Amino acid sequence: MFKRITCTRIDGGQIVRDAAGEAPAAIFVNGRHLTTVILSPGGFQDFITGYLYTEELIRGVDEIESVRVEENRISVLTKNPFRRGSVKKTILSGCGGAVSYIDTQKLPSIDSDLTVSVPEIAAAVAALPAPGMLDAVALVSGGRIVACSEDLDRHNALDRVIGRGLRDGLDFSRTLAVGTGSATSEMVRKCLVAKIPVLITTGPPTALAVKIGEETGLCIVGSAGTPEMAVYTHPERIAGISA
Structure with missing residues:
Protein backbone atom coordinates (compact mmCIF):
# COMPACT_ATOMS: atom_id res chain seq x y z
CA MET A 1 0.00 0.00 0.00
CA PHE A 2 3.02 2.29 0.44
CA LYS A 3 6.14 2.77 -1.64
CA ARG A 4 9.50 4.16 -0.60
CA ILE A 5 10.24 7.28 -2.63
CA THR A 6 13.51 9.24 -2.73
CA CYS A 7 12.97 13.01 -2.67
CA THR A 8 14.99 16.16 -2.09
CA ARG A 9 14.52 18.13 1.10
CA ILE A 10 13.69 21.80 0.69
CA ASP A 11 16.82 22.69 2.65
CA GLY A 12 18.96 20.33 0.58
CA GLY A 13 19.91 16.66 0.79
CA GLN A 14 18.10 13.46 -0.08
CA ILE A 15 15.55 11.65 2.04
CA VAL A 16 13.44 8.52 1.58
CA ARG A 17 9.78 8.78 2.50
CA ASP A 18 6.65 6.65 2.24
CA ALA A 19 4.16 7.48 -0.50
CA ALA A 20 0.67 6.00 -0.62
CA GLY A 21 0.03 3.77 -3.61
CA GLU A 22 -2.96 4.32 -5.86
CA ILE A 102 -30.96 14.69 -3.96
CA ASP A 103 -34.51 13.48 -3.47
CA THR A 104 -34.73 12.13 0.05
CA GLN A 105 -38.14 10.63 -0.76
CA LYS A 106 -36.31 8.12 -2.98
CA LEU A 107 -33.59 7.29 -0.45
CA PRO A 108 -33.90 4.47 2.10
CA SER A 109 -34.72 5.53 5.65
CA ILE A 110 -33.36 4.17 8.91
CA ASP A 111 -35.55 1.91 11.01
CA SER A 112 -33.49 0.85 14.01
CA ASP A 113 -33.76 1.23 17.77
CA LEU A 114 -29.97 1.22 18.20
CA THR A 115 -28.58 3.76 20.67
CA VAL A 116 -24.93 4.35 21.57
CA SER A 117 -23.26 6.05 24.51
CA VAL A 118 -20.68 8.81 24.50
CA PRO A 119 -18.02 6.44 25.96
CA GLU A 120 -18.75 3.98 23.13
CA ILE A 121 -18.18 6.76 20.60
CA ALA A 122 -14.90 7.75 22.27
CA ALA A 123 -13.68 4.14 22.30
CA ALA A 124 -14.58 3.64 18.63
CA VAL A 125 -12.74 6.77 17.53
CA ALA A 126 -9.71 5.86 19.63
CA ALA A 127 -9.58 2.43 17.96
CA LEU A 128 -9.26 3.92 14.45
CA PRO A 129 -5.81 3.70 12.84
CA ALA A 130 -3.59 6.68 13.64
CA PRO A 131 -4.10 9.61 11.25
CA GLY A 132 -1.84 9.39 8.23
CA MET A 133 -1.91 9.51 4.44
CA LEU A 134 -5.05 7.35 4.19
CA ASP A 135 -8.61 7.75 5.42
CA ALA A 136 -9.93 5.06 7.73
CA VAL A 137 -13.45 3.74 8.29
CA ALA A 138 -14.58 1.08 10.74
CA LEU A 139 -17.82 -0.68 11.56
CA VAL A 140 -18.47 -1.15 15.27
CA SER A 141 -20.95 -3.61 16.75
CA GLY A 142 -21.39 -4.53 20.39
CA GLY A 143 -18.54 -2.23 21.38
CA ARG A 144 -15.96 -3.84 19.12
CA ILE A 145 -14.64 -3.16 15.63
CA VAL A 146 -15.94 -5.83 13.26
CA ALA A 147 -14.48 -4.37 10.06
CA CYS A 148 -11.86 -1.71 9.40
CA SER A 149 -10.23 -0.46 6.24
CA GLU A 150 -8.10 2.39 4.93
CA ASP A 151 -8.09 3.97 1.49
CA LEU A 152 -7.10 7.14 -0.32
CA ASP A 153 -10.80 8.06 -0.29
CA ARG A 154 -13.04 7.60 2.75
CA HIS A 155 -15.98 6.71 0.48
CA ASN A 156 -13.96 3.78 -0.86
CA ALA A 157 -13.00 2.80 2.69
CA LEU A 158 -16.70 2.80 3.63
CA ASP A 159 -17.50 0.56 0.66
CA ARG A 160 -14.70 -1.77 1.74
CA VAL A 161 -16.06 -2.27 5.27
CA ILE A 162 -19.63 -2.62 4.00
CA GLY A 163 -18.38 -5.27 1.57
CA ARG A 164 -16.60 -7.09 4.40
CA GLY A 165 -19.76 -6.90 6.50
CA LEU A 166 -21.85 -8.35 3.69
CA ARG A 167 -19.44 -11.22 3.21
CA ASP A 168 -19.49 -11.89 6.97
CA GLY A 169 -23.29 -11.74 7.23
CA LEU A 170 -23.23 -8.66 9.49
CA ASP A 171 -26.49 -7.08 10.67
CA PHE A 172 -25.81 -3.47 9.70
CA SER A 173 -28.81 -2.19 11.66
CA ARG A 174 -26.87 -2.96 14.87
CA THR A 175 -23.66 -1.20 13.80
CA LEU A 176 -22.22 2.28 13.65
CA ALA A 177 -19.80 3.57 11.05
CA VAL A 178 -16.80 5.53 12.33
CA GLY A 179 -14.43 7.34 10.02
CA THR A 180 -11.80 10.00 9.62
CA GLY A 181 -12.51 13.28 7.84
CA SER A 182 -15.89 14.88 7.22
CA ALA A 183 -19.24 13.16 6.74
CA THR A 184 -20.43 13.84 3.19
CA SER A 185 -23.76 13.30 1.45
CA GLU A 186 -22.23 10.33 -0.35
CA MET A 187 -21.23 8.67 2.92
CA VAL A 188 -24.74 9.30 4.22
CA ARG A 189 -26.27 7.69 1.13
CA LYS A 190 -24.08 4.61 1.49
CA CYS A 191 -25.02 4.26 5.17
CA LEU A 192 -28.72 4.56 4.28
CA VAL A 193 -28.48 1.83 1.64
CA ALA A 194 -26.76 -0.46 4.16
CA LYS A 195 -29.21 0.54 6.95
CA ILE A 196 -26.38 1.71 9.23
CA PRO A 197 -28.15 3.97 11.77
CA VAL A 198 -25.21 6.02 13.12
CA LEU A 199 -22.36 7.74 11.25
CA ILE A 200 -19.51 9.21 13.31
CA THR A 201 -16.62 11.16 11.81
CA THR A 202 -13.62 12.98 13.21
CA GLY A 203 -14.44 16.06 11.13
CA PRO A 204 -17.68 18.04 10.83
CA PRO A 205 -20.37 16.95 8.35
CA THR A 206 -21.34 18.91 5.27
CA ALA A 207 -24.60 20.86 5.33
CA LEU A 208 -26.08 18.54 2.70
CA ALA A 209 -25.13 15.46 4.75
CA VAL A 210 -26.97 16.96 7.74
CA LYS A 211 -30.06 17.72 5.64
CA ILE A 212 -30.27 14.18 4.29
CA GLY A 213 -29.53 12.59 7.66
CA GLU A 214 -32.24 14.61 9.37
CA GLU A 215 -34.85 13.63 6.80
CA THR A 216 -33.97 9.92 6.69
CA GLY A 217 -33.39 9.01 10.33
CA LEU A 218 -29.59 8.75 10.25
CA CYS A 219 -27.76 9.97 13.34
CA ILE A 220 -24.64 11.98 12.45
CA VAL A 221 -21.95 12.81 15.01
CA GLY A 222 -19.20 15.16 13.87
CA SER A 223 -15.78 16.21 15.17
CA ALA A 224 -15.71 13.07 17.31
CA GLY A 225 -12.68 12.72 19.54
CA THR A 226 -12.28 16.50 19.85
CA PRO A 227 -13.73 19.14 22.20
CA GLU A 228 -15.94 20.23 19.28
CA MET A 229 -17.81 16.91 19.09
CA ALA A 230 -21.52 17.44 18.44
CA VAL A 231 -24.60 15.47 17.41
CA TYR A 232 -25.97 17.01 14.22
CA THR A 233 -29.00 14.80 13.61
CA HIS A 234 -31.21 12.51 15.68
CA PRO A 235 -29.64 12.97 19.13
CA GLU A 236 -32.18 10.47 20.50
CA ARG A 237 -29.80 7.75 19.28
CA ILE A 238 -27.11 8.92 21.69
CA ALA A 239 -27.74 7.69 25.24
CA GLY A 240 -27.37 10.14 28.08
CA ILE A 241 -27.77 13.44 26.22
CA SER A 242 -30.74 15.69 25.59
CA ALA A 243 -31.48 17.65 22.43
Whole structure:
Protein backbone atom coordinates (compact mmCIF):
# COMPACT_ATOMS: atom_id res chain seq x y z
CA MET A 1 0.00 0.00 0.00
CA PHE A 2 3.02 2.29 0.44
CA LYS A 3 6.14 2.77 -1.64
CA ARG A 4 9.50 4.16 -0.60
CA ILE A 5 10.24 7.28 -2.63
CA THR A 6 13.51 9.24 -2.73
CA CYS A 7 12.97 13.01 -2.67
CA THR A 8 14.99 16.16 -2.09
CA ARG A 9 14.52 18.13 1.10
CA ILE A 10 13.69 21.80 0.69
CA ASP A 11 16.82 22.69 2.65
CA GLY A 12 18.96 20.33 0.58
CA GLY A 13 19.91 16.66 0.79
CA GLN A 14 18.10 13.46 -0.08
CA ILE A 15 15.55 11.65 2.04
CA VAL A 16 13.44 8.52 1.58
CA ARG A 17 9.78 8.78 2.50
CA ASP A 18 6.65 6.65 2.24
CA ALA A 19 4.16 7.48 -0.50
CA ALA A 20 0.67 6.00 -0.62
CA GLY A 21 0.03 3.77 -3.61
CA GLU A 22 -2.96 4.32 -5.86
CA ALA A 23 -4.44 2.11 -8.53
CA PRO A 24 -6.94 3.14 -11.20
CA ALA A 25 -9.47 0.35 -11.66
CA ALA A 26 -12.07 0.12 -14.43
CA ILE A 27 -15.19 -1.67 -13.17
CA PHE A 28 -17.04 -3.87 -15.65
CA VAL A 29 -20.37 -5.48 -14.75
CA ASN A 30 -21.61 -8.22 -17.06
CA GLY A 31 -19.15 -7.07 -19.72
CA ARG A 32 -20.24 -3.43 -19.65
CA HIS A 33 -18.06 -0.62 -18.32
CA LEU A 34 -19.68 0.90 -15.23
CA THR A 35 -17.10 3.41 -14.01
CA THR A 36 -13.43 3.88 -13.23
CA VAL A 37 -12.26 4.49 -9.67
CA ILE A 38 -8.99 5.29 -7.95
CA LEU A 39 -8.23 2.92 -5.06
CA SER A 40 -5.52 2.02 -2.66
CA PRO A 41 -4.03 -1.26 -3.91
CA GLY A 42 -5.41 -4.53 -2.55
CA GLY A 43 -8.64 -5.62 -0.89
CA PHE A 44 -10.60 -5.35 -4.13
CA GLN A 45 -13.01 -8.18 -3.26
CA ASP A 46 -14.38 -6.31 -0.23
CA PHE A 47 -14.46 -3.04 -2.15
CA ILE A 48 -16.35 -4.30 -5.19
CA THR A 49 -18.88 -6.16 -3.02
CA GLY A 50 -19.59 -3.03 -0.98
CA TYR A 51 -19.52 -0.73 -3.99
CA LEU A 52 -22.04 -2.73 -6.02
CA TYR A 53 -24.26 -2.97 -2.94
CA THR A 54 -24.22 0.74 -2.10
CA GLU A 55 -24.79 1.56 -5.78
CA GLU A 56 -27.83 -0.75 -5.49
CA LEU A 57 -26.66 -3.00 -8.31
CA ILE A 58 -26.87 -6.05 -6.05
CA ARG A 59 -28.93 -6.76 -2.93
CA GLY A 60 -26.48 -9.24 -1.44
CA VAL A 61 -23.37 -11.29 -2.07
CA ASP A 62 -25.46 -14.19 -3.36
CA GLU A 63 -26.21 -12.16 -6.51
CA ILE A 64 -22.52 -12.16 -7.51
CA GLU A 65 -21.56 -15.05 -9.78
CA SER A 66 -17.86 -14.21 -10.03
CA VAL A 67 -15.28 -11.46 -9.59
CA ARG A 68 -12.07 -11.34 -11.61
CA VAL A 69 -9.36 -8.85 -10.64
CA GLU A 70 -6.78 -8.01 -13.27
CA GLU A 71 -4.34 -5.15 -13.60
CA ASN A 72 -6.41 -1.93 -13.58
CA ARG A 73 -9.65 -3.86 -14.12
CA ILE A 74 -12.31 -5.49 -11.93
CA SER A 75 -14.79 -7.66 -13.86
CA VAL A 76 -17.99 -8.79 -12.17
CA LEU A 77 -20.52 -11.28 -13.45
CA THR A 78 -23.86 -11.27 -11.68
CA LYS A 79 -26.35 -14.12 -11.64
CA ASN A 80 -28.58 -11.93 -13.78
CA PRO A 81 -26.28 -11.36 -16.79
CA PHE A 82 -28.66 -8.78 -18.25
CA ARG A 83 -28.51 -6.47 -15.24
CA ARG A 84 -27.59 -2.93 -16.20
CA GLY A 85 -26.82 -0.05 -13.90
CA SER A 86 -25.23 3.31 -13.38
CA VAL A 87 -23.48 4.95 -10.46
CA LYS A 88 -25.75 6.82 -8.06
CA LYS A 89 -23.37 9.28 -6.45
CA THR A 90 -25.29 12.11 -4.87
CA ILE A 91 -22.65 14.62 -5.95
CA LEU A 92 -20.39 14.04 -8.93
CA SER A 93 -16.68 14.41 -8.20
CA GLY A 94 -13.96 13.57 -10.69
CA CYS A 95 -14.59 11.85 -14.02
CA GLY A 96 -17.27 9.38 -14.98
CA GLY A 97 -20.61 8.56 -13.46
CA ALA A 98 -23.85 10.46 -13.49
CA VAL A 99 -25.26 13.09 -11.18
CA SER A 100 -28.33 12.13 -9.18
CA TYR A 101 -29.84 15.18 -7.53
CA ILE A 102 -30.96 14.69 -3.96
CA ASP A 103 -34.51 13.48 -3.47
CA THR A 104 -34.73 12.13 0.05
CA GLN A 105 -38.14 10.63 -0.76
CA LYS A 106 -36.31 8.12 -2.98
CA LEU A 107 -33.59 7.29 -0.45
CA PRO A 108 -33.90 4.47 2.10
CA SER A 109 -34.72 5.53 5.65
CA ILE A 110 -33.36 4.17 8.91
CA ASP A 111 -35.55 1.91 11.01
CA SER A 112 -33.49 0.85 14.01
CA ASP A 113 -33.76 1.23 17.77
CA LEU A 114 -29.97 1.22 18.20
CA THR A 115 -28.58 3.76 20.67
CA VAL A 116 -24.93 4.35 21.57
CA SER A 117 -23.26 6.05 24.51
CA VAL A 118 -20.68 8.81 24.50
CA PRO A 119 -18.02 6.44 25.96
CA GLU A 120 -18.75 3.98 23.13
CA ILE A 121 -18.18 6.76 20.60
CA ALA A 122 -14.90 7.75 22.27
CA ALA A 123 -13.68 4.14 22.30
CA ALA A 124 -14.58 3.64 18.63
CA VAL A 125 -12.74 6.77 17.53
CA ALA A 126 -9.71 5.86 19.63
CA ALA A 127 -9.58 2.43 17.96
CA LEU A 128 -9.26 3.92 14.45
CA PRO A 129 -5.81 3.70 12.84
CA ALA A 130 -3.59 6.68 13.64
CA PRO A 131 -4.10 9.61 11.25
CA GLY A 132 -1.84 9.39 8.23
CA MET A 133 -1.91 9.51 4.44
CA LEU A 134 -5.05 7.35 4.19
CA ASP A 135 -8.61 7.75 5.42
CA ALA A 136 -9.93 5.06 7.73
CA VAL A 137 -13.45 3.74 8.29
CA ALA A 138 -14.58 1.08 10.74
CA LEU A 139 -17.82 -0.68 11.56
CA VAL A 140 -18.47 -1.15 15.27
CA SER A 141 -20.95 -3.61 16.75
CA GLY A 142 -21.39 -4.53 20.39
CA GLY A 143 -18.54 -2.23 21.38
CA ARG A 144 -15.96 -3.84 19.12
CA ILE A 145 -14.64 -3.16 15.63
CA VAL A 146 -15.94 -5.83 13.26
CA ALA A 147 -14.48 -4.37 10.06
CA CYS A 148 -11.86 -1.71 9.40
CA SER A 149 -10.23 -0.46 6.24
CA GLU A 150 -8.10 2.39 4.93
CA ASP A 151 -8.09 3.97 1.49
CA LEU A 152 -7.10 7.14 -0.32
CA ASP A 153 -10.80 8.06 -0.29
CA ARG A 154 -13.04 7.60 2.75
CA HIS A 155 -15.98 6.71 0.48
CA ASN A 156 -13.96 3.78 -0.86
CA ALA A 157 -13.00 2.80 2.69
CA LEU A 158 -16.70 2.80 3.63
CA ASP A 159 -17.50 0.56 0.66
CA ARG A 160 -14.70 -1.77 1.74
CA VAL A 161 -16.06 -2.27 5.27
CA ILE A 162 -19.63 -2.62 4.00
CA GLY A 163 -18.38 -5.27 1.57
CA ARG A 164 -16.60 -7.09 4.40
CA GLY A 165 -19.76 -6.90 6.50
CA LEU A 166 -21.85 -8.35 3.69
CA ARG A 167 -19.44 -11.22 3.21
CA ASP A 168 -19.49 -11.89 6.97
CA GLY A 169 -23.29 -11.74 7.23
CA LEU A 170 -23.23 -8.66 9.49
CA ASP A 171 -26.49 -7.08 10.67
CA PHE A 172 -25.81 -3.47 9.70
CA SER A 173 -28.81 -2.19 11.66
CA ARG A 174 -26.87 -2.96 14.87
CA THR A 175 -23.66 -1.20 13.80
CA LEU A 176 -22.22 2.28 13.65
CA ALA A 177 -19.80 3.57 11.05
CA VAL A 178 -16.80 5.53 12.33
CA GLY A 179 -14.43 7.34 10.02
CA THR A 180 -11.80 10.00 9.62
CA GLY A 181 -12.51 13.28 7.84
CA SER A 182 -15.89 14.88 7.22
CA ALA A 183 -19.24 13.16 6.74
CA THR A 184 -20.43 13.84 3.19
CA SER A 185 -23.76 13.30 1.45
CA GLU A 186 -22.23 10.33 -0.35
CA MET A 187 -21.23 8.67 2.92
CA VAL A 188 -24.74 9.30 4.22
CA ARG A 189 -26.27 7.69 1.13
CA LYS A 190 -24.08 4.61 1.49
CA CYS A 191 -25.02 4.26 5.17
CA LEU A 192 -28.72 4.56 4.28
CA VAL A 193 -28.48 1.83 1.64
CA ALA A 194 -26.76 -0.46 4.16
CA LYS A 195 -29.21 0.54 6.95
CA ILE A 196 -26.38 1.71 9.23
CA PRO A 197 -28.15 3.97 11.77
CA VAL A 198 -25.21 6.02 13.12
CA LEU A 199 -22.36 7.74 11.25
CA ILE A 200 -19.51 9.21 13.31
CA THR A 201 -16.62 11.16 11.81
CA THR A 202 -13.62 12.98 13.21
CA GLY A 203 -14.44 16.06 11.13
CA PRO A 204 -17.68 18.04 10.83
CA PRO A 205 -20.37 16.95 8.35
CA THR A 206 -21.34 18.91 5.27
CA ALA A 207 -24.60 20.86 5.33
CA LEU A 208 -26.08 18.54 2.70
CA ALA A 209 -25.13 15.46 4.75
CA VAL A 210 -26.97 16.96 7.74
CA LYS A 211 -30.06 17.72 5.64
CA ILE A 212 -30.27 14.18 4.29
CA GLY A 213 -29.53 12.59 7.66
CA GLU A 214 -32.24 14.61 9.37
CA GLU A 215 -34.85 13.63 6.80
CA THR A 216 -33.97 9.92 6.69
CA GLY A 217 -33.39 9.01 10.33
CA LEU A 218 -29.59 8.75 10.25
CA CYS A 219 -27.76 9.97 13.34
CA ILE A 220 -24.64 11.98 12.45
CA VAL A 221 -21.95 12.81 15.01
CA GLY A 222 -19.20 15.16 13.87
CA SER A 223 -15.78 16.21 15.17
CA ALA A 224 -15.71 13.07 17.31
CA GLY A 225 -12.68 12.72 19.54
CA THR A 226 -12.28 16.50 19.85
CA PRO A 227 -13.73 19.14 22.20
CA GLU A 228 -15.94 20.23 19.28
CA MET A 229 -17.81 16.91 19.09
CA ALA A 230 -21.52 17.44 18.44
CA VAL A 231 -24.60 15.47 17.41
CA TYR A 232 -25.97 17.01 14.22
CA THR A 233 -29.00 14.80 13.61
CA HIS A 234 -31.21 12.51 15.68
CA PRO A 235 -29.64 12.97 19.13
CA GLU A 236 -32.18 10.47 20.50
CA ARG A 237 -29.80 7.75 19.28
CA ILE A 238 -27.11 8.92 21.69
CA ALA A 239 -27.74 7.69 25.24
CA GLY A 240 -27.37 10.14 28.08
CA ILE A 241 -27.77 13.44 26.22
CA SER A 242 -30.74 15.69 25.59
CA ALA A 243 -31.48 17.65 22.43
